[in-house]
Amino acid sequence: MDWKSLLLMRYELGLLAIILLLIIFEIFSSKKQKENLISFAIILFAIHTLVGFLPLDKGELFGGMFNTNALLHFFKGTLNVGVLILLLQSADWLKETVVKQNKATEFIMLLFSSLLGMYFMISSGDFLMFYIGLELATLPVAALVAYETSKRISAEAGVKFILSSALASGTAIFGISLLYATTGSIYFDIMAEVLTISNLSVLGFIFFFMGLAFKISLVPFHFWTADVYQGAPISVASYLSVISKGAAVMILMIILFTVMQPLFPVWTKIIYMVAIATMFIGNLFALRQQNMKRFLAFSSVAQAGFILLGFLSNDQLGTATIVFFVAVYIFSNLGAFGVVQAISTASNKENIDDYEGLYRTNPKLSLLMMLALFSLAGIPPLAGFFGKFFLYAAAASKGYYVMVFIAVVNATISLYYYLIVVRAMFLRKNENAIPYFKSKPYMRLGLIIAAGGILIAGLYSPLYNYIFSISSSF
Amino acid sequence: MDILSLFVIVPVLTVLVLVITKNLKQARLVSLVGMTVQFIMSINLIFAYLKERAISTDIMVFTKDVVWYETFNIHYNIGVDAISVVMIALTSTVVLAGIFISWKIADLPKEFFISLLVLSSGVFGFFISLDLFTMFLFFEIAVIPMYLLIGIWGSGPKENSAMKLTLMLMAASAVLSVGIFGIYFNSNADGGALTFNILEIAQVNIPLAAQNLFFPFLFIGFAVLGALFPFHTWSPSGHASAPTAVSMLHAGVLMKLGGYGVFRVAMYLLPLGALNWSNFFLVLATIGVIYGAFGAIMQKDLKYINAYASVSHLGLVLFALLMINKTAWNGAIIQSLSHGLLTALFFALIGMVYGRTHTREISKLGGLMKVLPFIGAVYVITGLAYLGLPGFSGFVAEMNIFVGAFQHPDMFRRILTVIVVSSIVVTAVYILRMLGKIMMGPIINDEFKNLTKAAWYEKTGLILLMIPVVAIGVMPFWLSEMLKESIEPFLERLL
Numbered sequence: 001m002d003w004k005s006l007l008l009m010r011y012e013l014g015l016l017a018i019i020l021l022l023i024i025f026e027i028f029s030s031k032k033q034k035e036n037l038i039s040f041a042i043i044l045f046a047i048h049t050l051v052g053f054l055p056l057d058k059g060e061l062f063g064g065m066f067n068t069n070a071l072l073h074f075f076k077g078t079l080n081v082g083v084l085i086l087l088l089q090s091a092d093w094l095k096e097t098v099v100k101q102n103k104a105t106e107f108i109m110l111l112f113s114s115l116l117g118m119y120f121m122i123s124s125g126d127f128l129m130f131y132i133g134l135e136l137a138t139l140p141v142a143a144l145v146a147y148e149t150s151k152r153i154s155a156e157a158g159v160k161f162i163l164s165s166a167l168a169s170g171t172a173i174f175g176i177s178l179l180y181a182t183t184g185s186i187y188f189d190i191m192a193e194v195l196t197i198s199n200l201s202v203l204g205f206i207f208f209f210m211g212l213a214f215k216i217s218l219v220p221f222h223f224w225t226a227d228v229y230q231g232a233p234i235s236v237a238s239y240l241s242v243i244s245k246g247a248a249v250m251i252l253m254i255i256l257f258t259v260m261q262p263l264f265p266v267w268t269k270i271i272y273m274v275a276i277a278t279m280f281i282g283n284l285f286a287l288r289q290q291n292m293k294r295f296l297a298f299s300s301v302a303q304a305g306f307i308l309l310g311f312l313s314n315d316q317l318g319t320a321t322i323v324f325f326v327a328v329y330i331f332s333n334l335g336a337f338g339v340v341q342a343i344s345t346a347s348n349k350e351n352i353d354d355y356e357g358l359y360r361t362n363p364k365l366s367l368l369m370m371l372a373l374f375s376l377a378g379i380p381p382l383a384g385f386f387g388k389f390f391l392y393a394a395a396a397s398k399g400y401y402v403m404v405f406i407a408v409v410n411a412t413i414s415l416y417y418y419l420i421v422v423r424a425m426f427l428r429k430n431e432n433a434i435p436y437f438k439s440k441p442y443m444r445l446g447l448i449i450a451a452g453g454i455l456i457a458g459l460y461s462p463l464y465n466y467i468f469s470i471s472s473s474f
Numbered sequence: 475m476d477i478l479s480l481f482v483i484v485p486v487l488t489v490l491v492l493v494i495t496k497n498l499k500q501a502r503l504v505s506l507v508g509m510t511v512q513f514i515m516s517i518n519l520i521f522a523y524l525k526e527r528a529i530s531t532d533i534m535v536f537t538k539d540v541v542w543y544e545t546f547n548i549h550y551n552i553g554v555d556a557i558s559v560v561m562i563a564l565t566s567t568v569v570l571a572g573i574f575i576s577w578k579i580a581d582l583p584k585e586f587f588i589s590l591l592v593l594s595s596g597v598f599g600f601f602i603s604l605d606l607f608t609m610f611l612f613f614e615i616a617v618i619p620m621y622l623l624i625g626i627w628g629s630g631p632k633e634n635s636a637m638k639l640t641l642m643l644m645a646a647s648a649v650l651s652v653g654i655f656g657i658y659f660n661s662n663a664d665g666g667a668l669t670f671n672i673l674e675i676a677q678v679n680i681p682l683a684a685q686n687l688f689f690p691f692l693f694i695g696f697a698v699l700g701a702l703f704p705f706h707t708w709s710p711s712g713h714a715s716a717p718t719a720v721s722m723l724h725a726g727v728l729m730k731l732g733g734y735g736v737f738r739v740a741m742y743l744l745p746l747g748a749l750n751w752s753n754f755f756l757v758l759a760t761i762g763v764i765y766g767a768f769g770a771i772m773q774k775d776l777k778y779i780n781a782y783a784s785v786s787h788l789g790l791v792l793f794a795l796l797m798i799n800k801t802a803w804n805g806a807i808i809q810s811l812s813h814g815l816l817t818a819l820f821f822a823l824i825g826m827v828y829g830r831t832h833t834r835e836i837s838k839l840g841g842l843m844k845v846l847p848f849i850g851a852v853y854v855i856t857g858l859a860y861l862g863l864p865g866f867s868g869f870v871a872e873m874n875i876f877v878g879a880f881q882h883p884d885m886f887r888r889i890l891t892v893i894v895v896s897s898i899v900v901t902a903v904y905i906l907r908m909l910g911k912i913m914m915g916p917i918i919n920d921e922f923k924n925l926t927k928a929a930w931y932e933k934t935g936l937i938l939l940m941i942p943v944v945a946i947g948v949m950p951f952w953l954s955e956m957l958k959e960s961i962e963p964f965l966e967r968l969l
Contacts, residue, residue, distance in 0.1 A: 320545070379618050380611040389607075389651070393546065396655035404655060408648030415644050419621060419637060427625040427633055461543045468545045 008059045008068050011052055011076045012123075015116050018044045019109055026105040035099055038091050041108045042442070045087060049080040064125040064187055070470035072123055075250055075323060081449075082243050082330040083115055088446030089338040090235030093345050098147070107147060110140035111239065118247035122254065127176045127186040130251065134172070137247065138165045138215075141240065145232040157231025164214060164224040172211020178204030188259045195262040202266050208255075209270065215248035218308070219277040222301045226285075229297035234344055237293055238337035241300040246326040249307055253322055256311060264314060271311045272403065278305030279410040286417045292340045292350050295417070296333070299376060302414055303329060306391055309407055313394040320468040321390040327467075328375070328387035331453030335372030338447045339365050346437040352421055357430030362437070366425040368451050373418040375454045378411050386458035476538050477515075477522065478552045478602045481562060484512050485595035489588050498583040502573065505587040509570045509594075516566035523559045524956065533673060533963045534604060542608075547669050551605040555960035557807055558601045560953070561734060564811050565601065567938060568726040568818045569594045572719035574935030575822045579627065579717070586627055589619040590719065597727050606654050606670040606739065610647070613735070616728060617643045617699075620712070620720070628715040635715035642708040643699060650695025650735075656688030657743055675743050676967065682746050689747025692740035693755060700732025700792055701785045702755075703762030710769075710781035718825025721777065725784050726818035730810045733791040737806070737964065741795065745967045752796045753886065759796060760890045762789030767900035776824045776834040779908060780817060783860070786897060787813045793894055794875040797887065798968050802878025803961050804954055805871050811953075812859075812867035812946060819856045819939045823849060826932055827912070830925045836908060841917035848928045850913050852936050859943055861905045862898060867946035872898065874954075 006013070022041060029037070052073075060067035087108075098104045117136025124130040142165060146158025176186070182201040183191045195201055210221060217225040229237040260267055282302030289295040307329075310322035342365060343358075344350050359366040375384035388411065392404045439447070457463055488508030495501045526535045534553030542548045554562070572590065579586050596616030603609035617640070624636035654670075660680045661669050669675060698705040709729075713721045741748040766786025773779045787809065794806035826849050827842065828834050843850035859866030862873075879891040917923060928936075946953055 317545075374618070380614045385611070385614070390546070392651065392655060393658075396652075396659055399659075401652060401656065405649075405652050408651055409645070412641060412645040412648050416637070416641055419640065422621070423625060423633060423637070426622055427636075461548075465544055 005059065005061060008057060008061055009066065010056060011080075012116060012119050014048050014051065015112055015119065018048060019112050019116070022105055022109055022112075031102075034102070034104065035095065037104050037108075038094050038099070042084075042087050042091060045080075045084055045112075049077070049084050052077045052080050060125060064189065065129045066120070066123050067125045068123055071319070071323065071467075074467065074470060075122060075326075076119055078323075078327045078330060079115065079118060079243055079247060081453075082246070082334060083111070083239075085330075085334045085338070085446045085449050086235055086238055086243070087111075088442045088449070089238075089334070089341050090233075091442035091446075092440045093233070093235065093341065096345065103147070107144065110144050114138070114140040114144070114239075115243065118243065122247055122250045124251070125188055127180070127188075130255075131169075131173055131176065134215075135169060137244065138169065141165075141236065141244065144236045144239070145228055147233055147236065151231070153231040154233070155231075157228045160224050160231075161228045168211045168214030168221070170211075171207050171214075175204045175207025175209070175211060178207065188255070192259050192261055195259065197263060197266060201263065205260060205263055205267065206270070209252075209267070212248055212252045213274065216245055216252065216304050216307075217301050218274050218304055219281040219301065222278070222281070225301055226289075226294045226297040229293045230291055234293065234337060234341040237297070238334060238341070241296065241337070242330050242333045245300065245304060246330060249304070249322065249326055253311065253319065257314065257319065268312060268314070271308050272400075275305050275308035275312075275403070276406055278302065278308065279407060280305075283410050283413040283417070286414070289417075290351050290353065292352060292355075292421075295352065295421070296336060296340070299414065299417070300333065302410065303333075303376065305410070306388060306407060309391045309395040309400075309403060312400050312403065313398050316468070316471045317397055318394045319471040320464070321387075321394040323471065324464050324467050325387040325391055327463075328383040328453075328457050331450050331457060332372050332375035332382075332384050335368055335447065335450035335454055336376065338443070338450055339369040339372070342439050342443050342447070343434060345443075346439075347434045349434060352424050354434060355421065355424040356428040357433030358425040360429070361433045361435055365439070365447075368447055369425060370422050371451060371454050373421055377415045377418045379415075381459055383454050383457035386464070390464070476536065476552075477519065478536050478538065478554060480515060481512065481598040481602060482595050484508055484515070485591045485598065489591050489595070492584055492588050492591070495584055498579065501584045501587050502577060502579075505573050505591065506570075508591070509566065509573050512598075513566045513570045516563045519554070519559055520563055523554065523556065527556070527956075527959065533960075537604070546607070547667055547671075548607045549605050549671060550608055551671055552602040553604045554602060556956045557734070557737070557960050560807070560811055560957070561601045561730060562598060564730070564814045564942075565594065565597050565727045567942060568722055568814060571818060571822065571935040571938045572722050574931045574938070575722065575825060576717070576719040577929075577931040579719075581627060586623070586717075589623050590723065593619040593623070593723065593728070597731065600731055601734070604672050606657065606672060606675075608670075609672075609735075609739070610651065610654055613650070613731060614644070614647050616731065617647065620716075620724065620728075623720040624712060624716045627717040627720070629717070630715045631711070632715040635711040639708040639712035642705065646695050646698035646705070648695075649691050649698075653688045653691030653695055653740075656684060656691065660684045660688075672739065672743065680744065685744040685747035686750055687747075689740060689744045689751050692744065693736055693748075693751065696732045696735030696740060697755075697792055698732065700729055700736065701762065701766075701788045702732075702792060703758050703765055703785070703789065706762065706766070706785045709785055710778055713781040713784070713821070714775060714777040718821055718828075721821040721825070722818040725780070725821060726814040729784065729788055730814055733788065733795060733806065733810050736792065737795055737803070741798075742964050742967055748796075748798070748968060752798065756793065756796045756887070756890055759789050759793040760894055762786070763793060763894050763897045764900075765789075767897040767904070770904045771900060774835055774837060776827070776836065776908070776912075777821070779836075779904060780820045780824065783901070783904070784813070784817055786901065787817075787860075790872070790875060790894065790897075793890075794878065797875075797879045797882065798965070799878050799881055800958075800961055800965055801874050801881065803965065804957055805874025805876075805878055807957055807961075808867065808874060808946065808950070808953060809871035812871045812943070815939050815943050816856055816860050816868060819852065819936065819943070820860070822932075822935055822939070823853050823856065826928065827853075831919075831922060836911050838919070839912040840915050840919070841913070842922065842925075843913040844917060845922055845925045846927065848933060849936075852940065853913055854909055855940070856943075857905045857909045859947070861902045865944075865947045867943045870946060870950040
C-alpha cells in the first residue's frame, strides 16, 4: 500500500494528532499553563478545520472498509465547523468551571474522540467499521454528559444516556448480524447487490434502523433526549443535538440510499410513519416545556422528523437537501444553544420565564436568539427557510403531497413555541430581567459565526448548488 | 441597478441605517427620507410604466431575470404590469403616511421603524416578483414582523392577538406552499423543465386533476390574508390590538396581497381549477361580505367596526375576482386600491381620536367635529367615500364590481350578486351611525373641549392618503384605461 493513500484519512489523522498533542501538553504543562489549554485546543482545531477544506481525492482504504468522497469530505468539514463553533461557545464555561477542577484536557479529548468516531462512522464501507465508529462516537459522549459530577441530574443523565446507547448499539448490531445472515457479507457494496426482501432481511433492517433511530432521537426512540439534554452541560447537549445527530443522519442516509436500496419499498413506509410521529410528538411536547434545554431537545426531535422528508425522495435531490439542511441546522441550533450557554454562564438561568424582558437588557443576544429560532421555524430570508423548503420539495418531487402537508402543519405548530420564546424576550416587560452582560471574545466569535451562517447559507445559493453537484458522488 | 429592485433595496438600506440611529428623532427622520425616496420612485414608476407600455406589448415590463438556485430552476425574476404598478404606488403611499402617523411613537422607536420597513420590503418584493419561490419568500417576510409590531407596540390583549394573527397567516402560507409545490412539479406537463416562473407556467397545460386538487390550496393560502370567510378571525382582533400605523399598513396593504395572489397565481396558473371551484368560493366570499357588514353593525369599538368592514370590503374583492370578467376584475383592482387608502385613513383617524380621547368606544365619544374640525371633516369624507359616494374611489370600485357581476346571465350568480349588493345598505347604516354619533351632536364629555388640534405631521399623512381617493373618484377612466391592457392576458386564460 502506498503511504500517500493514507492521506485519504487526513481528517482522522489530523484529529488524532491534535488529541496526542493535547495529551503531551497536559503532561508537560504546569498548573498555571493549563489555563491556556482551551485557547491551544481551539487554535489547533481551527487550523484543522481550515485544512480540512482543502481538496481531497476520492478513494478507499483497507479493502473498502474506509472510503471517502467529495460529499463525505464536505460533510466532515461541516461537522468541523459545528464543533469549532461549539468549542468557541463553551470556552468560557470550560475556563470558569472545568479548568478549575483540572479536567479540561479530558473534556476536549473526549469531545474530539467522539468526533473521530463520527468521521469513521460516516466514512465506513462495511458494517464493522460502522459499528466501531458508532461506539467510538457514543461512549465518550456518555462521559461528557455526566461531566458535572457534582450535580445529581448530570450523573443521572449520564446513566440514562449510556444505558439507552448500549441498548441502541445492541439492537443495531443484532440487526446487522441478521443482515449478515441473509447476505453473507458485511461490505456495503456486496450487500447492496445480494440483498433481497425477505422476512429475515426486513427484520434485520428494522433492528438496525432502531439502533440509529436512537442516535437521531426519532420517535418512539426519543425518550432519553429531553432528560439527557437537561442534565448534560449545555455544550454537550448542543453537541448531541447537532453534531451527533447530523452524523447519524448522514450514515443512515448513506446506508439507506446504497445498501438498503433493495429494501426501498419497506423502508420508505417506515420512514414515512416515523417522520409523522416524530414531527407531531416532538412539536406537541415542545409546546409545554419551560426549561430551555428541554425545549430545544424536543425542538430537535421535531427537526429530525423534518429531515426524514428528504429520505422519501431517495435520489440525488434527497441527498443534497438532507446535507444542506443538516448544515443549516448546525448553524441555527448552535445559535440558539450558544445564547442559552451565554446566559447560563453569566446568570445561571435556563428557564423561558427568566428570559422575559431580555431584549431591553441584552438586545444583541435576544436578536440572535430570535434569528436562530426563526431559522429553525423556517422563516425567510434565514437559512432554515431554504433548508425546509428544499426538504419539502424533495418529498413533493415523488408525489408525497400529504406528507408535505403534514410537515407544513407541523412547521406552523413549531412556530408557536418558537414564538413563545420570542414573546418572552421581546414582548414581556420584566423588572428583574437578566441584567446586561458583555460576552467574552470567544463566545462572541462563536455566536457571530453561527449568525453569519444563519443569514448567509440560504441567500448565497452556490452553497446548495455545490452540495447538489457532489451529491451524486456515492 | 434596475428600477424595480430598488423597491426592495431602498427599504433594506433604510433598515441598515436605522440600526445605527440613536433616538426617535433620528429614527423617524431616516425612515421618512427612505420612504419619501420610495414614494417618489413609485410615482416615477407609474409614468415610466406608461411610457414603456406605449412601445411594448409584453405582459410584464422592466423584467429582469437572474438565476438563483439553478438545480430547482429558482430565479430572481421581476417585472411589473399595471396592476403591480398601482399596488406599489398604494404601498408606498400608505407606508409614507404610516411614518407620519407614527411620528411620536414612544417605546423602542428604532425597532418599530425597522419592523415596519422590513414588512414593507416584503410587500414591495411580493408585488414585483414573477417567480413563485421569491414571491412566497417575500410573502412570509411581509407577515412575520407583524408579530413584533402588534406584540410590542399594540394595545389590549396584544399578545394573544399577535399570536393568533401570526399563526393563522403562517398556517395559510404553509397551505400555500403545498399549492406552490403542486404547480411546480406539474410545470413540466408539456415536456419542459420544472419552473417557478409564473409567465412560463402560464404557457403549460397543467393536467385537470392537478388543477382541481391544488387550486383550493393556493386560493385559501392567499385568501386567508384577504380575510376569506371563515378564515377571517385573525383580522378583527389583530387590527384592534395593532398600533395605528400597523393597522394602516396591514389592512391597507398586506391584506391586498391576498387578492393579488389569487389573481396573479391561483387563477392565472390554474384556470380550469378556478372555473371548477369558483362557485364554491363565491358562496364563501358572499357570506364574508354580508357577515362582515353585519358584524360591523354590532361592534361598539371603532377599530372593530373598521376591521369587520374590511372583512366585508375585501370579501367584495374576492367576489369580483371569482366573477371572472373584465368589468368585475377592473372593479376588484380599484376596490383593492380604494379600500387600501380608505381603511388606512380610517385607522389613522381612529388612532388620532384614540390618542386624544383615550377611548375607542362609540358610546363614550360625541361632538368631536366641534373640537377637532380637521380630523372630523376628513373622518366624514372618508366615511362617505367608504360607503360609496360618487366622486370618490369607493363608488367607482363598487360600481364596476356590481356591473360586472350582473353581466353573468345565470341565476346562481345573479342571486349572489343581489345578496352582495344589499351589503351597501348595511355599510351605509354602520358608517352613518358611527359618523353621526362620534362627530355630530353635543360634546358629551367636558374633557373633550381641551383636545389638541391635528398636528402638521398628522395632516400631512391624511392629505397624502386623501389625494388619490379623490383622484380615482374623479378620474376613474384614466386608471381603468391603464389597467385594461394588463387585465386582458389574465382574462384570456379563463375564457
